[in-house]
Amino acid sequence: MTTMPIMKRNSLHLVCLVLFAWMASAPITEGQIRISKPAGEKITIQLAGLRAGDDEAARLFTQTLQGNLNRSGWFSVVRAGQAEVSVIGSVERRRDQLHVQCTVTGVGNRQQYLSKSYRHTASDARRLAHTVADEIVEAVTGRKGIASTRIVLVGVKDNAKELFLCDADGGNLMQLTHDRNIAVRPRWGPTSKQLTYTAYLQRFPDVFLVDLDSGNRTAVANYSGLNSGGVLSPDGQDMAVVLSKDGNPELYIKNLRSGRLTRLTNTPRANEASPSWSPDGRQIVYVSDQAGRPQLYIISRDGGAPRRVTSRGSENVAPDWGPNGLIAFASRVGGRYQIAIMDPQTEQVRYLDTPDYADYEDPSWAPNGRHLVCARRENFRSSIYVLDTMGDAPLRLTHQGGDWYSPAWSPE
Amino acid sequence: MIVVGVAVGLGVTGCKKRGAAQTGPGGVSPIGGVHGDSIYGEGLGPRFGMDGDYIEGQFQPVYYAYDSAQVSAAERGKLEEVAEYLRRNPGANIIVEGHCDERGSREYNLSLGERRALAARAYLVGLGIDGSRIQTRSYGSERPAAFGHNEEAWRQNRRAEFVVTQ
Numbered sequence: 001m002t003t004m005p006i007m008k009r010n011s012l013h014l015v016c017l018v019l020f021a022w023m024a025s026a027p028i029t030e031g032q033i034r035i036s037k038p039a040g041e042k043i044t045i046q047l048a049g050l051r052a053g054d055d056e057a058a059r060l061f062t063q064t065l066q067g068n069l070n071r072s073g074w075f076s077v078v079r080a081g082q083a084e085v086s087v088i089g090s091v092e093r094r095r096d097q098l099h100v101q102c103t104v105t106g107v108g109n110r111q112q113y114l115s116k117s118y119r120h121t122a123s124d125a126r127r128l129a130h131t132v133a134d135e136i137v138e139a140v141t142g143r144k145g146i147a148s149t150r151i152v153l154v155g156v157k158d159n160a161k162e163l164f165l166c167d168a169d170g171g172n173l174m175q176l177t178h179d180r181n182i183a184v185r186p187r188w189g190p191t192s193k194q195l196t197y198t199a200y201l202q203r204f205p206d207v208f209l210v211d212l213d214s215g216n217r218t219a220v221a222n223y224s225g226l227n228s229g230g231v232l233s234p235d236g237q238d239m240a241v242v243l244s245k246d247g248n249p250e251l252y253i254k255n256l257r258s259g260r261l262t263r264l265t266n267t268p269r270a271n272e273a274s275p276s277w278s279p280d281g282r283q284i285v286y287v288s289d290q291a292g293r294p295q296l297y298i299i300s301r302d303g304g305a306p307r308r309v310t311s312r313g314s315e316n317v318a319p320d321w322g323p324n325g326l327i328a329f330a331s332r333v334g335g336r337y338q339i340a341i342m343d344p345q346t347e348q349v350r351y352l353d354t355p356d357y358a359d360y361e362d363p364s365w366a367p368n369g370r371h372l373v374c375a376r377r378e379n380f381r382s383s384i385y386v387l388d389t390m391g392d393a394p395l396r397l398t399h400q401g402g403d404w405y406s407p408a409w410s411p412e
Numbered sequence: 413m414i415v416v417g418v419a420v421g422l423g424v425t426g427c428k429k430r431g432a433a434q435t436g437p438g439g440v441s442p443i444g445g446v447h448g449d450s451i452y453g454e455g456l457g458p459r460f461g462m463d464g465d466y467i468e469g470q471f472q473p474v475y476y477a478y479d480s481a482q483v484s485a486a487e488r489g490k491l492e493e494v495a496e497y498l499r500r501n502p503g504a505n506i507i508v509e510g511h512c513d514e515r516g517s518r519e520y521n522l523s524l525g526e527r528r529a530l531a532a533r534a535y536l537v538g539l540g541i542d543g544s545r546i547q548t549r550s551y552g553s554e555r556p557a558a559f560g561h562n563e564e565a566w567r568q569n570r571r572a573e574f575v576v577t578q
Contacts, residue, residue, distance in 0.1 A: 161554065182554045185519050198522070202462045204549050205522065224456035226526040226550050229519055242523060244548065246455045248530060249523040271523035287520055293479075294520050317517035330517065361517065380514070380561045406518065 034142035035084070035106070037074070040391045043140065045069060048080035049088030050102060057098050057122040058091040061129045067169055068133030068147035071395065073370055073388055075137070083107055085140055098122040104136055114139040126171060146366045146409075151373055151397070152176070152186045152195055153384055153407040163197065163210075168366070168409075170384070170397035176210075185274075185362075185406045189232035192410040196220065196230040196239065207241055209256075221254060229274050232256075233281045233301075240275035240284050251275055251286055253301060264303050276321045277301075278344075285309070285319045285327050285344070296329060298344060309347050316340070318362045323411070324369030330361040339363045339374055339387060352387055354394060360385070364408045373397065375405040454537070457544035461507050461577040471497070473557070473571040474532055478513070481527035483535050491532060494574055495539040507575040508532045510550045511557070513566035518552055525550035532572045 035043050047066055052058040069075040075085075089102035097119050104114040114135060120128035127148075134145030146168050155164045155175075161183045163176040177183055179201060186197035195210040207221035207230030221227035225244035232239050239254045243261075251265040251272045265272050270290035277284055282301055287294045294315040297306040310316035313331040320328045321344075331340040331351065337359040339352045354360050358378040365372055366386075376385045376394070382405040384397040398404040471494050474487045483491065498504060510529030512521040529548035537543045558565035 182551070184522065184552070184554065204459065204462065204547075205551075222459075224459045225530075225548050226522060228522045228550075242519075244456070244523075244526045244530065244550075249526050271520065271527055273520040273523040274517065287517070289479075289520075294517070315516070317520050 035140050036142075042076035043074055043085055044078045044083040045075045045085040045087065045136075045140075046078055046080050046083035047087050049086055050091060051089070052091040053093055055093040055122075057093050057125040061091050061098060061100065061125040064126045064129035064169070064171070065133050068130060068145075069136065071169055071386075072133065072137045072145055072147065073368075073390060073392055074141045074143065085113070087136065093122050096122050098125050098128055100128060100132060102132060102136075104139060126167065130167065144368050146368050146371060149367060149412065150192065150410045151364075151384070151407050152188065152410070153398075154183050154186065154405055155400075156403040163195075164404075166397070170399070173398075173400070184228065185408075187231045187408050188410050190234050190236045190411060192412050194232065194236070196232060198228045198230065207239070209239075220256065229286075231275055231277065233277050234279060235281055238281075238301075240277060240286075242272050242275065249273070251284070251299070253284075262303070264299055264301075265306065274318050276319050276327070278321050279323055279325060283344075285321050287317050287319065296327070296342075309342065309344060310349070312349060313340075320364045320372075322365030322369055323367055324365070326365075326369070328363040328365055328372055330363065330374075337361045337377075339372060341389065352389065353391075354387070360387070362406050363387070366409045367411050371409075373407040373409050375407060377405075454534075454543055456547065459547060460505055461547060461575070464577060466507075467576040467578070468573070470576055471574040473573050475567065476528055476570040476572070478566075478570065479516075479524065481524065481531045483531050488535065491535045492539065495536050495541050497576075498536070498541050498545060503578065505545045505547070505577045506536075507547045507549050507577060508536075509573040509575060510548065511555060511569055511571050511573070512553045513569040514553045514556060514561070515566065516553070518554070521552035522550050522554075523552075525552045528570075528572050 037043055052062045066077045069077050084107055086107050087102055087104050092099045100118040105112050118128060130147035133147040137145035149168045151166050153164050154161050160180040163183045163186055164173055165176050166173040182200050184198040186195050188195055193212050196207055198205050198207055205226055205228055206219045207227045209218045209220045221230055221241050223243050223245035226249055228242050230239050230241040239256055241252055241254055242249050243252050248268050249271050250263055253262045267290045270288055273287040275284045275286040283298050284301060285296055285298050288297050294317050295308055296310040296316050296319050297308050299306040313333045315332045316329055318330045327342045327344055329340055330337045338354060339360045340349050342349045358376050361375045363372045363374040370389055372387045374385055374387060375382045382403045384404050384407050386395045386397055472490045474490050508529040510525035512525050526548060529550055533546045533548055536546055556569045558568040
């Protein structure tokens with residue numbers, strides 16, 4: 001089966017070069033031709049040909065699929081007759097199963113991008129919609145979808161700070177911990193089955209590793225003093241962590257198998273915080289106030305002299321080194337936090353456009369390297385937003401009342 | 413005399429040298445506070461206080477300036493009271509809890525709160541208290557004492573509290 005381009009993929013590369021010259025673009029598999037658009041322009045897609053039964057699960061499926069495609073960043077779902085891409089097929093409930101058959105074709109070029117049947121528990125219709133959305137995104141654009149990914153976050157409930165999980169569209173919010181304790185800054189491991197975070201389950205701040213399949217939780221750093229910022233290396237063998245056991249908060253690497261600790265920083269007058277690994281696991285970006293205000297530094301995992309990489313802004317904190325090689329962080333400029341993105345090679349920084357007076361903090365990259373999830377704080381209330389590095393407007397993810405913050409986007 | 417000397421050294425080291433932006437490899441500042449550095453460098457003893465009862469509110473909190481872990485001269489009397497209590501009650505141990513105001517990154521605040529607790533601990537050690545009797549615990553900005561969102565609330569939240577364990 002061959003596919004025809006609506007726009008040649010080389011033209012996308014040109015657009016990327018012009019608009020996002022320093023932004024790594026996702027690799028596109030050679031030999032496959034996909035639809036590409038300049039940033040900001042969407043591929044129009046219609047779902048009118050997807051016949052859904054008169055059933056709640058079928059309706060939820062269609063509604064979720066539509067939301068997912070709109071949120072993917074690449075599509076705009078439009079009414080019949082106006083679309084470049086058409087999805088036809090059926091969504092049917094048979095007893096406790098939802099059966100979906102869908103064929104995705106280019107309207108103008110009559111090319112078939114996808115034709116597939118799915119079956120899944122009807123009570124989990126949203127999950128199936130996420131799967132189908134991601135397959136459509138990948139088939140048409142050649143890019144990984146994010147609908148099936150999840151976001152872990154902290155929510156305040158009855159004065160306690162608990163971990164919650166939700167889908168990438170904010171739906172399916174579930175409470176993960178019921179500790180009536182303080183949960184701080186969860187982070188994913190290399191897979192979407194492991195989380196690390198800090199909690200006071202033994203009265204002191206310790207780092208815990210959570211296995212989401214089994215529900216097991218293990219203290220992986222519970223030394224005297226502070227244990228925080230624990231984050232697994234890309235190979236899952238090591239954990240970068242901030243410890244104060246030797247008399248001051250410093251950055252360490254702990255090998256999880258042997259338990260061996262390697263100390264990376266030695267700043268008796270300063271704080272270290274918030275480590276994040278480079279995608280190749282060779283370097284760590286972290287926060288240090290060794291020069292006065294908190295700024296970002298990069299250090300080799302083998303130690304040595306750190307390199308300060310930020311200077312603009314009164315403080316630069318909460319870095320997340322993304323799968324695209326770029327570091328997202330919160331930068332305090334003019335008294336307010338904004339999300340900034342840095343290419344660590346050139347140290348060039350770009351601020352994301354969030355044209356209001358709110359604070360945007362704690363960014364975390366989506367695995368597609370395009371979207372970010374972050375906390376938006378206004379009038380001392382915090383909620384979760386998704387930002388788009390290619391210009392789509394910020395989208396609110398949490399609509400519940402209360403405080404929601406420290407989101408982290410799952411790696412897959 | 414020795415006590416005074418160490419305390420002065422601490423005063424120097426507790427001060428964040430804003431001017432000392434030029435740091436060497438590893439971020440070790442070549443400036444100041446020889447005594448202080450050696451005390452900051454002392455590791456924490458084994459943890460205690462993971463269970464059992466706490467006695468809270470027995471001592472006045474020590475307050476800190478914005479983004480500072482320095483124990484100011486005005487606050488030192490409070491630590492001298494804590495030290496006096498520990499001298500008179502050799503069976504008692506203490507946990508110093510470091511707190512920050514709500515502004516800034518939560519994780520950075522955890523480290524800053526820990527440094528505040530460690531600075532108070534170092535001062536107590538300088539007053540002759542055995543460091544193994546003092547644990548530190550940072551709550552960062554997670555447990556404010558005052559719930560307002562203004563300068564006065566923030567001032568009250570930048571603090572170290574003292575919990576006695578038995």
